Amino acid sequence: MKIETQRLIVRNFELRDKEDLCEYMLQRVRAEFESYPDFTVQKADQEIEYRTGSDEFFAIELKASHKVIGNVYLGKRDFNAKELGYVLNENYQNQGYGTEACTAAINYTFAHGIHRIFAECAPGNVPSWKLMEKCGLKKEAHFIKNISFHNDEQGRPIYWDTYVYAILNQDEGRLKR
Template sequence: MRIETERLIIRNYELMDKEDLCEYMLQRVNSEFEGYPDFTAEKAESEIKYRMESDEFYAVELKDSKKVIGNIYLGKRDFNSREIGYVLNENYHRQGYITEGCIAVIEYMFKAGVHRIYAECAPQNTPSWKVMEKVGMEREAHFRKNVSFHNDANGEPIYWDTYVYAILNNM
């Protein structure tokens, strides 16, 4: 897949993206929302290879600098639907990049015949659900204590609520 917007290129990962991937993934090691506690710089090689082979992870590249600043995830789900997710380098927050990228990806997927695209996030993750609303998704559900990304001091899972947002293909 390759999608161009005014400022971005959304495309498959390439080996040359390893340093940029490592930069934003290391920011997520201790992230409050969906952290990657096991990620290290040494694991960047295997992670970039995994993403290069995946048809669910797409690099978000700035057109002007060719820097990969994050990714958009498009998980294949039952009933001709996709789950969308996104991660953005902290140095590029609040500039509209993920909104711009998600709008383009949703349009692309709908033209390809996908019926429904949905996303989940913690209610406390206001920037994430605001993106979902900006791209036209509607809140459909509030699931209580249904996911866990972290453990407490005793190693027990800490469960989070999630909002579920979706948009239907009306093309």
């Protein structure tokens, strides 16, 4: 996939993206929401190889500098749906890049016949659900203590609530299959 917007290119990952990927993934090690505590510089080779072979992870590249500032995730799910996810380098947040990249990815995905796109986030992750709303997703659910990414000091799961947002393909009936 390769999508160009006014300021961005959303495309498949390439091996040359390793340094930029490592930069923003290291920021996620201690992130409050969806952290990656096990990510290290040593794991960057493995992660970039995985992403270059994936048809679910897409690099967000700045047109002006060709720097990769994050990624969009479009995971395949049942019933002709995709799950949307996104991560942005902290130095490039609050500048509209996430909304621009996700909107482009949603439009591209719908143009290729997907029926529904959904995304989940913690209720406290206000920037994430605001981005979803800017991209046209609507809140469908609030699940109570339904997900765990980490354990406490005693090894017990720490459960979080999640909001579920979704958008349907409004042009689906007019698409040729």
